[in-house]
Amino acid sequence: MTSTLKISLKANDKIYINGAVVRVDRKVSLEFLNDVQFLLQHHVLQAEDATTPLRQLYFAVQLMLIDPETADRSREEYRKMLARLLAILSDERLLAGLKHVDALVSEDQVYEALKVIRSLYPLEAELLQNAGTQEEIAEIALPRAVGQ
Structure with missing residues (x-):
């Protein structure tokens, strides 16, 4: 079952998404429209x-x-x-x-x-x-x- 998930990140936050490391340069919200494996920087x-x-x-x-x-x-x-x-x-x-x-x-x-x-x-x-x-x-x- 697919669900929508919205995550807000601050400038310089990292998120690990399906093995990729993504760093944002400004405040941003990400909305995942399908199932995804992720880990927020503060949980690493x-x-x-x-x-x-x-x-x-x-x-x-x-x-x-x-x-x-x-x-x-x-x-x-x-x-x-x-x-x-x-x-x-x-x-x-x-x-x-x-x-x-x-x-x-x-x-x-x-x-x-x-x-x-x-x-x-x-x-x-x-x-x-x-x-x-x-x-x-x-x-x-x-x-x-x-x-x-």
């Missing part, structure tokens, strides 16, 4: 900021959208990370959220999957805070995502 996670398991998962999913040429490799890394998270986490809220993320990624709803991952950050922070020692947190940590 830099590699050095992927410091927690969910942020690393986000980074891998983000690369599927931003860099279509490496999407298959990013999807493979995402699958590995997700499997590890599902195996070690016991928090039902996080598990349910990650299963929802996986369903969205499987349906190629990458932008929606990123929104769900961002919504899980507070739960992850709570888990990491309650983990206590750095050794316990290190056990939860994942290998670096693709592109790092």
